[in-house]
Amino acid sequence: MSASNSKRITIVGTGFGALTAVRKLRSLDANAQITVVSPRPEFLYYPSLVWIPSRMRESSDLVVNLDAFFQRMNVHYHQGSASGLKEGGRTLVTDTGELPNDGLIIASGGRYLTKLPGIDNAAIPCRSLTDAERFRDQLEALDGGTVAFGFGGNPKEPSAMRGGPVFEYLFGTHTLLKKQKRRDRFQLKFFAPAKRPGQRMGDAAVDRLLEAMRKRDIQTHLGHPLKAFHPNRIETEGESFDTDLIVFIPGMTGSTWTQATDLPQSPGGFVQSDANCKVAGFDRVYVVGDAGSYPGPEWMPKQAHMADLQAIAACKNLMSEFAGEPAQASFKVELACIVDSLDSGMLVARSGTRSLMLPATRLLHWSKRLFEWNYMRQYR
């Protein structure tokens, strides 16, 4: 450890998990030397990407520059991308230099699988601001036609999928086209390899989502594994149908840089964590958020809320280890999301054996907006 006895902690990423880790570490240790590494000193609030196509949000609304936050938290920011580890994690290698540490928290997120043949024919609006804007522009340019929305998974790790936002893009597009008085010129479709898409949210939620599609005259194509996307056609193992625009959220895997290290990997390619966010076989190396794979129920979501809970557990454990105590803090598994449709929202929550489903109301839409404001405000 460092000679001054103040601990050097490196955090990889500036997303949900990383920034929660900064706040928690600072609250636990006023003297820790915290270094944060990421390509840009910015936080992107992903959940509101679903409001880009309607122009309810512009890209600049969703990005927070972190200079002021880092100053407040007394954080050293190192601009760069992590590319490897040395000395069992005690040195983080980046494309802009090597960083020694006494403790490491990996919060660099996941990435989408892009192996499906013809995937470039689909818009992937979850991937980045640019991708969300691209879908917005494609939709604006269409005079009418078919728009098909769907999501896939990672066959090697069923929990590595992001289904919720696709329902938001779908219902949001329906509301937007209605507002623009051109819904009658469009056919909206929903496709998924599963017969009951979104099952992790619980039975009641799936029933409610399918009912919401029926009500909005959205056709479904369910239960057939995907084979390929063509410029104007989707091919599955059971059928093939025409579409003018494909909107797709692929299954997820771990980031390229962690896959190139000797950190243990889960079947789906994430950093394998134990129940305490610790990486087995590595001293004082933790993983939080979408970058990791964690033991727990099969419905454990890859969500910002989980990243936050995992970051808190990791920080407590790192501090315990510095104090020579065992790392015993764990995290609750909770699924919570408001499936928004631009003018109303439906709440889906799951925790332990309980699940809750609240039907769509305007109040829930406004709650989602309030939550966004409140969450982003802490990093401004």
Ligand SMILES: Cc1cc2nc3c(=O)[nH]c(=O)nc-3n(C[C@H](O)[C@H](O)[C@H](O)COP(=O)(O)OP(=O)(O)OC[C@H]3O[C@@H](n4cnc5c(N)ncnc54)[C@H](O)[C@@H]3O)c2cc1C
């Ligand atoms: C459209 C959409 C809607 C969503 N809605 C919800 C919702 O309603 N509720 C919810 O809880 N979750 C939601 N999510 C999921 C949520 O956004 C993610 O689960 C969350 O972002 C994961 O946080 P993270 O910190 O693990 O990773 P991220 O937020 O992805 O952050 C990763 C960070 O690591 C950085 N990074 C990447 N590679 C490197 C590298 N090599 N070196 C250094 N830094 C690197 C990135 O720049 C980024 O700063 C949504 C996601 C999307 C896309």
